[in-house]
Amino acid sequence: MENPFEIIMNRLDEIEVLINKIKVNEIEKKELLTIKEVADFLKLTVPTIYGYTHRNLIPYIKKGRKLYFYKNEIEEWLMEGKKSSTRELNIRVNKYLMGI
Structure with a gap:
């Protein structure tokens, strides 16, 4: 045995x-993006992205005078603003009520 x-x-x-x-x-x-690539990815302008970084609204890395962004962090940042659909809320409520 x-x-x-x-x-x-x-x-x-x-x-x-x-x-x-x-x-x-x-x-x-961890794919690294430039500010232009982030702007294209988010379909925003480069000045808008600069504004977000200035107000610390978006995760970024500053090295010297350059700004860099991890794509997965940008995707997570986007998901923070996600609103659940009625269907998703109903599923969560039912799971909660059933003790799952």
Whole structure:
């Protein structure tokens, strides 16, 4: 019979490998955009993006006189303003009421 502690240690090792793969994938997903690319992506003007950065409304990186943006952070920033549809709200209410 196999030692249960060895089984647990093997499973933990497998989990650790998977977590490391996820971390590497997240780092690789960090696509860096320029202010012009962000403006095009958001369908806004470059001065509007400058205004957002000046008021710290949008996540950005300033290196010297250049501004950079991580695409995934811009996408997350957009989702912060997402409003749930009536259908989505009904699903959340039903899950809450059923204790899910």
